[in-house]
Amino acid sequence: DVKVTQSSRYLVKRTGEKVFLECVQDMDHENMFWYRQDPGLGLRLIYFSYDVKMKEKGDIPEGYSVSREKKERFSLILESASTNQTSMYLCASSFSGNGETQYFGPGTRLLVL
């Protein structure tokens, strides 16, 4: 059974803190993605990675960075959290060959105070 796990379901941080969101997949997928989900805006791509140590900016990368040191793990980093980064963060993964179906984790709801 495919599985994408995210390190936290809920997180409360203060403005200016450095925040790490971790995502792990057990399907040996090449591609991994970070999205943020906001009401009325759908899912917006922050960053994605198509291989270890490779990354590409998505549509809204400002204020975020990512790290992919191992194939199964993709981390999203908020260097200095701000209140406008309060959101639901979703991680997903997919195969590269027939890389259409994305498998999502349950999400991390982040509140920045």
Add this chain to the structure above:
Amino acid sequence: GENVEQHPSTLSVQEGDSAVIKCTYSDSASNYFPWYKQELGKGPQLIIDIRSNVGEKKDQRIAVTLNKTAKHFSLHITETQPEDSAVYFCAARLYSSASKIIFGSGTRLSIRP
């Protein structure tokens, strides 16, 4: 940039009736159109998809239609049941990126008993 528009944002139907959600896309070279369902507290999950070389696809009570000329596609759910209540997202794969997809803003579907 490329985008996907989705309507309506909320939809309430009587149990047993049909529900239709519509999307339009801007990238005329898009060739793959998935639909995802997000239940409360979970990440989105693929429920059906269609490629640009077919006009319609069915899977039990769910069907998707595609009109390439008009650049729009729709999700049809027949004989709706309480478990169909969820948020539905349409998406389109960008021709320029084999792995990247653009999501619509989502439709919250409620089934009235």
